[in-house]
Amino acid sequence: MSNPTPLPDGDWIRGMTIQQPNAACILAGAKTIENRPKRWRTGWVLLHTSKTVDQHALRIPLVARTILGRQLVTGAVVGVARITDCHQDPEGETPCTEWAHPGAWHLTLADVHELVLPIPARGQVVPWKPQPDLLEQVFQQLPNIRP
Numbered sequence: 001m002s003n004p005t006p007l008p009d010g011d012w013i014r015g016m017t018i019q020q021p022n023a024a025c026i027l028a029g030a031k032t033i034e035n036r037p038k039r040w041r042t043g044w045v046l047l048h049t050s051k052t053v054d055q056h057a058l059r060i061p062l063v064a065r066t067i068l069g070r071q072l073v074t075g076a077v078v079g080v081a082r083i084t085d086c087h088q089d090p091e092g093e094t095p096c097t098e099w100a101h102p103g104a105w106h107l108t109l110a111d112v113h114e115l116v117l118p119i120p121a122r123g124q125v126v127p128w129k130p131q132p133d134l135l136e137q138v139f140q141q142l143p144n145i146r147p
Contacts (some may be wrong), residue, residue, distance in 0.1 A: 013080075015130050016045040017123030019054045020072040021063050023047055025099070027079050027114045030066040033097055035104035040086050044145075046130055046138060047079040047112075048123040062098060076118035077130075077138055080145055082111040115141050 018026070018034060025031035026047060051074050057063050085108035089095050100106050119137050121130075130138075139145060 011129065013044040013046065013130065013135070014127040015048050015077070015121075015123055016040075016127065017048045017050050017125060019050045019052060019057075020074055021054065021057050021067045023049045023078055024070045024072055025063060025066045026081065026109060026112060028066050028070060029112065031099045032110075033099055033106045033108055035099075035101040036107055037104065039105050040083060040107050040127060042083045042086065044080060044082050045127075046077050046134075047081055048077050048121060049074050049118075050123065051075040073118045075122075076120045077115065077134065078118045079112060079114045080138065080142060081109045081113070083107045084110045111145075113142050113145060117141060 016034065022031065022034070026034065049072075053072060053074065058067075085106075087096070087106055087108075088104070089100060089102070089106070095102065096106055115138065119134065121134055
């Protein structure tokens with residue numbers, strides 16, 4: 001087996017901290033957007049779960065159906081995804097998906113890959129730059145993911 005191409009240096013990936021159960025919905029493939037108050041750039045992101053669970057969201061039927069049987073890991077990197085678009089829906093228009101919040105920036109997520117073993121880590125509300133050792137642990141589990 002050949003070694004994968006080394007990871008590039010620089011600013012090619014960021015961390016995105018997401019409350020549960022939203023992260024589980026993204027990993028399940030049902031939630032293809034993430035709502036944010038500000039615009040984000042496109043590119044690769046680590047999917048990191050906050051330490052808190054949105055208790056209200058657990059009672060939303062769309063969410064409850066999506067997470068049925070899934071573990072709600074908190075305080076860890078649980079996957080990797082690529083932001084392919086960042087937009088707001090025009091005022092008065094139908095939301096882009098049933099997961100979209102009016103007035104929020106909608107980050108379209110693609111190429112979602114779940115880690116088999118979540119990696120405990122600290123995150124931030126804003127985009128954050130992961131440390132090289134964290135990236136190394138993530139890409140040991142996902143050796144074919146490259147920018």
